Amino acid sequence: xxxxxxxxxxxxxxxxxxxxxxxxxxxxxxxxxxxxxxxxxxxxxxxxxxxxxxxxxxxxxxxxxxxxxxxxxxxxxxxxxxxxxxxxxxxxxxxxxxxxxxxxxxxxxxxxxxxxxxxxxxxxxxxxxxxxxxxxxxxxxxxxxxxxxxxxxxxxxxxxxxxxxxxxxxxxxxxxxxxxxxxxxxxxxxxxxxxxxxxxxxxxxxxxxxxxxxxxxxxxxxxxxxxxxxxxxxxxxxxxxxxxxxxxxxxxxxxxxxxxxxxxxxxxxxxxxxxxxxxxxxxxxxxxxxxxxxxxxxxxxxxxxxxxxxxxxxxxxxxxxxxxxxxxxxxxxxxx
Amino acid sequence: xxxxxxxxxxxxxxxxxxxxxxxxxxxxxxxxxxxxxxxxxxxxxxxxxxxxxxxxxxxxxxxxxxxxxxxxxxxxxxxxxxxxxxxxxxxxxxxxxxxxxxxxxxxxxxxxxxxxxxxxxxxxxxxxxxxxxxxxxxxxxxxxxxxxxxxxxxxxxxxxxxxxxxxxxxxxxxxxxxxxxxxxxxxxxxxxxxxxxxxxxxxxxxxxxxxxxxxxxxxxxxxxxxxxxxxxxxxxxxxxxxxxxxxxxxxxxxxxxxxxxxxxxxxxxxxxxxxxxxxxxxxxxxxxxxxxxxxxxxxxxxxxxxxxxxxxxxxxxxxxxxxxxxxxxxxxxxxxxxxxxxxxxxxxxxxxxxxxxxxxxxxxxxxxxxxxxxxxxxxxxxxxxxxxxxxxxxxxxxxxxxxxxxxxxxxxxxxxxxxxxxxxxxxxxxxxxxxxxxxxxxxxxxxxxxxxxxxxxxxxxxxxxxxxxxxxxxxxxxxxxxxxxxxxxxxxxxxxxxxxxxxxxxxxxxxxxxxxxxxxxxxxxxxxxxxxxxxxxxxxxxxxxxxxxxxxxxxxxxxxxxxxxxxxxxxxxxxxxxxxxxxxxxxxxxxxxxxxxxxxxxxxxxxxxxxxxxxxxxxxxxxxxxxxxxxxxxxxxxxx
Numbered sequence: 008x009x010x011x012x013x014x015x016x017x018x019x020x021x022x023x024x025x026x027x028x029x030x031x032x033x034x035x036x037x038x039x040x041x042x043x044x045x046x047x048x049x050x051x052x053x054x055x056x057x058x059x060x061x062x063x064x065x066x067x068x069x070x071x072x073x074x075x076x077x078x079x080x081x082x083x084x085x086x087x088x089x090x091x092x093x094x095x096x097x098x099x100x101x102x103x104x105x106x107x108x109x110x111x112x113x114x115x116x117x118x119x120x121x122x123x124x125x126x127x128x129x130x131x132x133x134x135x136x137x138x139x140x141x142x143x144x145x146x147x148x149x150x151x152x153x154x155x156x157x158x159x160x161x162x163x164x165x166x167x168x169x170x171x172x173x174x175x176x177x178x179x180x181x182x183x184x185x186x187x188x189x190x191x192x193x194x195x196x197x198x199x200x201x202x203x204x205x206x207x208x209x210x211x212x213x214x215x216x217x218x219x220x221x222x223x224x225x226x227x228x229x230x231x232x233x234x235x236x237x238x239x240x241x242x243x244x245x246x247x248x249x250x251x252x253x254x255x256x257x258x259x260x261x262x263x264x265x266x267x268x269x270x271x272x273x274x275x276x277x278x279x280x281x282x283x284x285x286x287x288x289x290x291x292x293x294x295x296x297x298x299x300x301x302x303x304x305x306x307x308x309x310x311x312x313x314x315x316x317x318x319x320x321x322x323x324x325x326x327x328x329x330x331x332x333x334x335x336x337x338x339x340x341x342x343x
Numbered sequence: 344x345x346x347x348x349x350x351x352x353x354x355x356x357x358x359x360x361x362x363x364x365x366x367x368x369x370x371x372x373x374x375x376x377x378x379x380x381x382x383x384x385x386x387x388x389x390x391x392x393x394x395x396x397x398x399x400x401x402x403x404x405x406x407x408x409x410x411x412x413x414x415x416x417x418x419x420x421x422x423x424x425x426x427x428x429x430x431x432x433x434x435x436x437x438x439x440x441x442x443x444x445x446x447x448x449x450x451x452x453x454x455x456x457x458x459x460x461x462x463x464x465x466x467x468x469x470x471x472x473x474x475x476x477x478x479x480x481x482x483x484x485x486x487x488x489x490x491x492x493x494x495x496x497x498x499x500x501x502x503x504x505x506x507x508x509x510x511x512x513x514x515x516x517x518x519x520x521x522x523x524x525x526x527x528x529x530x531x532x533x534x535x536x537x538x539x540x541x542x543x544x545x546x547x548x549x550x551x552x553x554x555x556x557x558x559x560x561x562x563x564x565x566x567x568x569x570x571x572x573x574x575x576x577x578x579x580x581x582x583x584x585x586x587x588x589x590x591x592x593x594x595x596x597x598x599x600x601x602x603x604x605x606x607x608x609x610x611x612x613x614x615x616x617x618x619x620x621x622x623x624x625x626x627x628x629x630x631x632x633x634x635x636x637x638x639x640x641x642x643x644x645x646x647x648x649x650x651x652x653x654x655x656x657x658x659x660x661x662x663x664x665x666x667x668x669x670x671x672x673x674x675x676x677x678x679x680x681x682x683x684x685x686x687x688x689x690x691x692x693x694x695x696x697x698x699x700x701x702x703x704x705x706x707x708x709x710x711x712x713x714x715x716x717x718x719x720x721x722x723x724x725x726x727x728x729x730x731x732x733x734x735x736x737x738x739x740x741x742x743x744x745x746x747x748x749x750x751x752x753x754x755x756x757x758x759x760x761x762x763x764x765x766x767x768x769x770x771x772x773x774x775x776x777x778x779x780x781x782x783x784x785x786x787x788x789x790x791x792x793x794x795x796x797x798x799x800x801x802x803x804x805x806x807x808x809x810x811x812x813x814x815x816x817x818x819x820x821x822x823x824x825x826x827x828x829x830x831x832x833x834x835x836x837x838x839x840x841x842x843x844x845x846x847x848x849x850x851x852x853x854x855x856x857x858x859x860x861x862x863x864x865x866x867x868x869x870x871x872x873x874x875x876x877x878x879x880x881x882x883x884x885x886x887x888x889x890x891x892x893x894x895x896x897x898x899x900x901x902x903x904x905x906x907x908x909x910x911x912x913x914x915x916x917x918x919x920x921x922x923x924x925x926x927x928x929x930x931x932x933x934x935x936x937x938x939x940x941x942x943x944x945x946x947x948x949x950x951x952x953x954x955x956x957x958x959x960x961x962x963x964x965x966x967x968x969x970x971x972x973x974x975x976x977x978x979x980x981x982x983x
Binding site: 021023050051052053054055057067068070071072073074075076077078081084085086087088089090091092093095096113114117314317318320321322324325326327328330331333334335336338339340341342343 | 376379380382525569572573574575576577578579588591592595600602604621622623624625626627629631632633635636639640641642643644645646647648649651665666668669673758759760762801802803804805806807808809810811812813821822
């Protein structure tokens with residue numbers, strides 16, 4: 008048991024004025040994270056928040072922990088250096104769709120495949136906010152913005168699919184306004200051993216307002232809540248379900264008594280990521296059926312711990328390094 | 344068997360040249376090792392193509408290794424070889440022009456086939472057309488003799504042929520009276536898991552030796568007596584190995600565990616390889632996904648309380664630029680090592696150059712000063728790594744260390760230092776443990792002398808704070824867009840780095856015999872009659888060629904002073920004073936005039952460059968000619 012004193016949400020709030028636009032989804036995520044910190048049971052001084060550049064990346068300034076607001080796209084790389092050298096720390100990466108998937112896409116996928124001990128939270132608002140409204144790598148095709156007055160041409164990334172493709176060991180999605188759901192997903196992510204990736208749909212009320220409305224509110228038609236061990240069903244009256252057709256693809260169908268036992272039962276712990284990946288492909292965006300919750304949670308050796316293990320093994324085998332012996336080498340001669 | 348005459352010589356330069364697949368680097372390395380054992384001073388110059396295996400027998404595929412050894416202290420790998428071993432026509436063609444007239448040329452006649460001659464663009468076999476008459480040519484069927492020596496060995500004919508470099512090594516070892524045991528012991532250790540290969544190589548090596556001993560072709564053997572080096576225990580070391588050891592020493596002497604974030608790049612990868620072998624020192628090495636991740640992970644490690652290091656070459660520095668700016672903005676220790684190579688762009692990956700000085704100095708957005716240290720010899724890389732660590736830790740700043748391809752791969756003897764005499768870096772680490780401002784922690788409240796900010800690492804209760812690349816308020820470190828604050832912070836960052844000038848040794852001038860001498864107290868220099876009016880000043884790996892050239896100029900009775908910079912930013916505090924004492928300042932550099940630009944801008948002196956970018960170190964001969972011309976010009980001008 009750790010002897011962490013009981014903390015409250017207040018202990019994680021800094022004296023810095025929060026500078027997001029009024030109505031921004033980031034406020035809800037910040038409040039949620041601040042609330043969940045006391046429950047993690049980690050001393051405040053052992054928590055580090057690392058971010059890149061973008062609206063979401065201001066996050067560390069508002070967390071009363073150690074923090075590093077770095078450069079565009081590089082948060083996963085900087086956080087890797089922290090986590091790899093200090094397995095005793097709880098390291099979060101806060102990033103956005105531009106920061107994490109455009110300029111920093113390379114670092115994100117490598118941090119995930121390496122399974123570094125990081126909780127990576129990607130705020131996806133499908134737009135560039137800080138640079139005032141250009142389309143992002145998650146914007147839908149045809150997006151009209153200042154930089155794409157005739158509509159964007161490029162096909163968007165699906166962040167959850169990307170993370171699964173990078174063999175991430177924990178992959179989840181939630182929504183800024185779904186307070187309880189977000190808290191639950193973040194708790195699970197923060198407790199995961201290894202790299203945890205959480206995509207949070209976050210509303211940018213200035214440049215891309217309402218992007219996720221189809222998934223929000225009572226009876227939101229397109230929101231599918233994934234729960235491990237439960238049949239996958241959704242709709243205002245849970246009248247729809249997901250079935251695996253011919254073992255090859257997923258289909259949505261209306262549930263009748265006869266069909267209920269055919270519904271796909273969600274298995275987050277499945278070693279093979281194919282079914283989780285199929286779940287990400289039900290629709291291209293929130294306009295279609297969109298699962299939230301934990302897609303995948305498996306165990307794999309953690310990079311920083313393995314690094315420590317190699318060091319321990321070397322010390323065990325050869326004894327702690329002796330500088331004089333090293334410098335001496337095997338092949339020397341004496342000049343009298 | 345006729346008795347050979349043994350001739351004493353004071354220094355010899357040998358070049359082994361062959362196809363990339365002929366094992367010339369290994370041959371040179373082994374000859375160097377045996378030579379170091381005798382106690383000769385040595386300097387080496389490996390010179391190989393960027394391609395791993397260019398087409399066999401082709402001109403671009405030639406790989407060479409030059410070794411200079413002597414009974415006195417030497418400064419360069421030798422301008423031109425006295426002996427050339429050419430394993431094929433392409434090696435002959437690309438190297439023979441460098442051989443001194445009258446020099447010894449050993450050729451492997453078996454490789455002079457029609458096909459190989461054609462690949463080397465020889466219309467006529469040069470062994471037959473008298474074009475080599477000015478050399479002492481020794482035609483040796485090295486391949487056939489190697490295969491003959493191995494006739495009882497159970498090996499494929501291809502494997503037997505591969506041992507021909509050991510035959511050549513045996514022959515040269517005989518000619519230059521090198522001991523055989525180190526090579527034999529080494530071969531048996533190297534191929535311990537394949538004894539049949541080890542024994543074949545030993546047999547080929549012995550056969551080469553025996554051939555030299557018994558054949559009447561070689562009338563002389565040569566002997567180079569040990570050099571009078573300072574007393575102590577020595578080993579051979581390359582610049583990259585010395586850097587790796589220097590980093591381990593810095594970690595050991597500071598108590599900070601070492602973290603290396605690096606991406607493979609020629610000619611820096613050896614440092615990553617070496618550090619990866621020594622995990623018992625608590626060293627963490629990470630082969631990152633790219634250059635940017637390498638430096639960012641290192642910076643993250645520094646933030647977490649480790650000694651963060653990244654190693655690369657010029658193209659990698661270009662990619663790391665933004666992260667270096669972040670490191671200097673958040674003021675965390677970080678060592679950035681650049682093993683310079685020919686540029687721009689991919690340039691000449693395996694060749695040496697000094698053309699990243701201005702990139703190191705200015706290659707960032709904003710006013711962003713970074714200390715720069717530069718080793719001048721292979722063994723000096725060890726001290727440079729410790730010095731870079733000292734500055735990084737003490738001043739909480741990224742430090743650029745500029746080595747180059749020549750230092751990286753060149754070997755020389757190194758007097759092994761006593762660990763207890765290495766600088767103690769633990770005192771300057773000083774992690775912040777307590778609040779520093781009325782019960783609060785202000786991450787940018789500085790040390791009044793060094794201007795360094797406190798280093799508080801995660802895990803320290805009560806000192807939770809946030810760092811970032813946005814401008815920070817002086818003291819609190821909070822984000823600040825205040826105009827005056829930004830100006831003040833820019834000045835502080837500059838002053839912090841400039842202040843290092845008071846923490847490094849003054850520029851030392853070698854005045855030559857009967858020249859000036861340092862005035863007591865180090866406040867200035869004076870000199871007597873006939874003191875030099877010309878100064879040659881350099882930095883980095885040109886140290887050897889410059890010193891060798893200056894010796895030659897002085898041997899001709901001319902007066903010239905020389906000095907070498909080991910800190911490029913800031914310059915030593917007396918640099919301007921030194922420069923202004925001379926009528927002429929010459930700056931030889933393997934770039935188009937980067938240090939001379941800085942000296943001109945900073946000190947308003949008419950620094951004259953000698954600039955060549957051939958991918959090879961300067962020869963002392965060319966520098967001698969350039970310096971002599973300047974001395975004559977200045978002295979002629981003064982007489983008028």
